Amino acid sequence: MITGLDHVQLAAPPGTEDALCRYCEGALGMARVPKPPALAARGGCWFEAGTVRLHLGVDDAFRPSAKAHPGLRVTDIDALAARLTAHGADVTWDDGLPGHRRFYSHDPVGNRLEFLEPLS
Template structure:
């Protein structure tokens, strides 16, 4: 359904952010994920519930965002598709990543936002952005 075909009735819901991202990692990728999401970005690792048939993984929380990482045996990282994560003080995050030797690429093209792209330690593309002031 396109915006041109939305019915003539009112909706009683709104979207209010994202609770968590669910990203794949390769088998044995938990250590690299802990370095990126925990050590580098400063997120807190959460206890991961035991799930039948689970191959592993880990979870992190920072601010109002959780990142759930699951092991995928035939893992292929996101190269173009990516989550876009809203950040306060984007410049501080960019400096943190660069100071730790982690490359970022600033991007234009999204009016009203400053943003950059980077890759996590297992190759997933990530976008971080902040509304322009």
């Protein structure tokens, strides 16, 4: 039986790990964690923040999805939006989900990310 979500994996083109590390560590405030040695040779990088695990894997045929995305629950959504904007990322607010404030943004390689904060 399913008991939880272990991680989300997004794809990235070869040679973009440095830009993704700057984004995930700097803009998102996530910590980079080492990949197991058997997987490290494949490239990519892994990050964690609290119980959230984000894996970025190298894909030679990478194309960012226009629709698919992880939804990341956050606190202080306004501060995060300002932080992303300060790091050069666009932020698009969306009021279409009742009971939440949310926005969409894209990482440096074009992966779509949703950030949402429940209203009290």
